[in-house]
Amino acid sequence: MxxxxxxxxxxxxxxxxxxxxxxxxxxxxxxxxxxxxxxxxxxxxxxxxxxxxxxxxxxxxxxxxxGEPVAYLTGHKEFMGMDFIVNPAVLVPRPETEILVERALKFLEGKPGEELLVLDIGTGSGAIAVSMARMNSRLRVYAVDCSRDALVLAQHNAAIHGVAGRIHFFHGDLLYPLSNLALEGKADLIAANLPYVPSGDISGLPVDVRSYEPQIALNGGLDGLDIYRRLLPGAGDLLKSGGLLMLEIGPGQADVLVQEMTGMGMVWCCSEIVFDYAGRERVVLAEKE
Ligand SMILES: C[S@@+](CC[C@H](N)C(=O)[O-])C[C@H]1O[C@@H](n2cnc3c(N)ncnc32)[C@H](O)[C@@H]1O
CATH class of the missing domain: 1.10.8.10 (Ubiquitin-associated (UBA) domain)
Known part of the structure; x- marks a missing residue:
C-alpha cells in the first residue's frame, strides 16, 4: 500500500x-x-x-x-503559530482561545513599563502563558493550575519556547497559590480559560471531548460559571487600576457573567463581549476602574 x-x-x-x-x-x-x-x-x-x-x-x-483526538495521537497542537506538546492531562488548545491571546497582547502593547505582570489562571498546556510570553518580551507570567500533570507539561512547553525564565508556575486552586506574594493591585492582566461547560451539557459534547479530554478542564458546574464566580473577587483585588480581566466563556454566558461582576460591588468599567469567528460569545473583558 x-x-x-x-x-x-x-x-x-x-x-x-x-x-x-x-x-x-x-x-x-x-x-x-x-x-x-x-x-x-x-x-x-x-x-x-x-x-x-x-x-x-x-x-x-x-x-x-x-474518538481519540488527533492532538493526543500525535502529541502536538499548533497554537498562535507555535507548536505545543499536549497529552491527555491537558485540554487541547483551541483556535478560539487565540482570540483571547490576540486581544491580551494588543492591550499590553500600549502599556508603559519595563515589565508587565500577567496571571494565567488554569494554564493547562501553558498555551496562553507561553504564547504571550513568547510574543511580548516585557511579560512576566504567573501561571496556575490545579493539575500537577498539566503543570509538568506547561513547564516543558515554556522551556521549548525559551520563556521558562519569565513564567512562574504554581499548583493549586485559582488565586490561592499566589496569596503570599503580595500581588494586590500589581497585575496588568489576568487571563483565565477555566472550565465553563455546564455539568448537564458534558454528556452532549462530541465523544473526543467528553471521553478523552480531562473533566477537570471542562466541568464548570450547574450553569458553567461556578469557577469564574469564585475567581472574580480575588481577581479584582490583584489587578491594577486600569488592569484587564479576560475570561473565556461559552455561548449564552456573557450577560450573566457581566451582571454578576457588577452585582458583586466591584468597580469594573469598559466591559466588552468578544465574539469568535463563528459569531459566538467567546471572551468577556472587564477593565478595573
Ligand atoms: C479549559 S482548560 C484551559 C487550559 C488552557 N488555559 C487553554 O486555554 O488551553 C482549564 C484548565 O483549568 C484548570 N483548572 C480547573 N479548575 C481549576 C482551579 N480551581 N484552579 C486552578 N486551575 C483549575 C484545569 O486543570 C485545566 O488545565
Whole structure:
C-alpha cells in the first residue's frame, strides 16, 4: 500500500465513521507517523509503506475512529503559530482561545513599563502563558493550575519556547497559590480559560471531548460559571487600576457573567463581549476602574 492508497483508505474510513475532518485527520496522522511535513507527504505519494508503518497507521486510524483526538495521537497542537506538546492531562488548545491571546497582547502593547505582570489562571498546556510570553518580551507570567500533570507539561512547553525564565508556575486552586506574594493591585492582566461547560451539557459534547479530554478542564458546574464566580473577587483585588480581566466563556454566558461582576460591588468599567469567528460569545473583558 502506498501513501496515496493509505490516505484514500483512511479518508473513507473516517468519513464513514462520521468524522468531520476526514481528509485532514488522515494526512496529519500519516505525516506524524512518517515524520514529514505536508509538502513531503505530497511528494511521496508513491512511497510504499513498510509493513510496520502500515500496521502503525492502521492502529492510529482505529484509535481516531473511537474518538481519540488527533492532538493526543500525535502529541502536538499548533497554537498562535507555535507548536505545543499536549497529552491527555491537558485540554487541547483551541483556535478560539487565540482570540483571547490576540486581544491580551494588543492591550499590553500600549502599556508603559519595563515589565508587565500577567496571571494565567488554569494554564493547562501553558498555551496562553507561553504564547504571550513568547510574543511580548516585557511579560512576566504567573501561571496556575490545579493539575500537577498539566503543570509538568506547561513547564516543558515554556522551556521549548525559551520563556521558562519569565513564567512562574504554581499548583493549586485559582488565586490561592499566589496569596503570599503580595500581588494586590500589581497585575496588568489576568487571563483565565477555566472550565465553563455546564455539568448537564458534558454528556452532549462530541465523544473526543467528553471521553478523552480531562473533566477537570471542562466541568464548570450547574450553569458553567461556578469557577469564574469564585475567581472574580480575588481577581479584582490583584489587578491594577486600569488592569484587564479576560475570561473565556461559552455561548449564552456573557450577560450573566457581566451582571454578576457588577452585582458583586466591584468597580469594573469598559466591559466588552468578544465574539469568535463563528459569531459566538467567546471572551468577556472587564477593565478595573
Ligand atoms: C479549559 S482548560 C484551559 C487550559 C488552557 N488555559 C487553554 O486555554 O488551553 C482549564 C484548565 O483549568 C484548570 N483548572 C480547573 N479548575 C481549576 C482551579 N480551581 N484552579 C486552578 N486551575 C483549575 C484545569 O486543570 C485545566 O488545565
Amino acid at each position: 502506498n501513501v496515496r492508497e493509505a490516505l484514500v483508505k483512511a479518508r473513507v474510513f473516517f468519513a464513514d465513521a462520521g468524522l468531520e475532518n476526514a481528509s485532514l485527520d488522515a494526512e496529519v496522522l500519516l505525516m506524524h507517523l512518517l515524520g514529514i511535513e505536508r509538502a513531503g507527504l505530497y511528494m511521496r505519494f508513491d512511497y510504499v509503506l513498510t509493513l510496520e508503518e502500515a500496521k502503525a497507521y492502521r492502529c492510529l486510524i482505529e484509535r481516531r475512529v473511537k
